[in-house]
Amino acid sequence: MRILLASLALIASGMAHAGNCSIDLKGDDAMKFDQSAITVSASCKTITINLSHPGKLPAATMGHNVVIALASDMQGIANDGLKAGLAGNYVKAGDTRVIAHTSVVGGGAKTSATFPGSKLKAGGDYEFFCSAPGHWAVMKGKLTVTK
Numbered sequence: 001m002r003i004l005l006a007s008l009a010l011i012a013s014g015m016a017h018a019g020n021c022s023i024d025l026k027g028d029d030a031m032k033f034d035q036s037a038i039t040v041s042a043s044c045k046t047i048t049i050n051l052s053h054p055g056k057l058p059a060a061t062m063g064h065n066v067v068i069a070l071a072s073d074m075q076g077i078a079n080d081g082l083k084a085g086l087a088g089n090y091v092k093a094g095d096t097r098v099i100a101h102t103s104v105v106g107g108g109a110k111t112s113a114t115f116p117g118s119k120l121k122a123g124g125d126y127e128f129f130c131s132a133p134g135h136w137a138v139m140k141g142k143l144t145v146t147k
Contacts, residue, residue: 020146021117022048027064027130027139029055029107036141038128043147044117049128051102052110059106064130065089066102068115068143071127073097078129078136090131104132120145 021044026034040047051066063086069077077097081090089104100115120126122145129140 020044021046022050023066023068023128023143024050025066025128026052026054027066028053029057029062031062031135031139033128033130033139033141037144038141039144039146040117040120041147042117042120042122042145046114047100047117047120048112048114049100049102050110050112051105053105053107055107057107059104059109060086061106063104063106063132064135064139065091065104065111065132066113066128067091067131068099068101068120068126068128069097070099071125074127074129074136074140078131081131082133090133099126101131122147 020041023038049066053064077095080092084090084092086104091098091101099119100113102111102113105111124145126143127140128143129136
């Protein structure tokens, strides 16, 4: 009986970690994300970013993406992303400061991206943000990585 209970506890703890490997966000026509803080587990083999845009405006007018980076790199990434433009998803090609990012989507669209969980370390100072022009100053949040 003890072995069965111990096995069930291990399975349950694994399920808790599995739910911690996804970042689910909505970005709307009011230029805001539906969350300002997200937690993921450092034990995730892969992490998936899911972004949906429930608004109506097109990507060229009010498009959003999600970029994951160290908080200290956010402004530089956003500034360099301006040159990449909408066609480059407002992320400079090959920018090594970017841990992960999605494509830009407009109203009614969804996108997702995956990246290795090993790119994040527990206790790191991470942010998620939209790098579209002018958006990063208000469309951002804290990404906490737990063990």
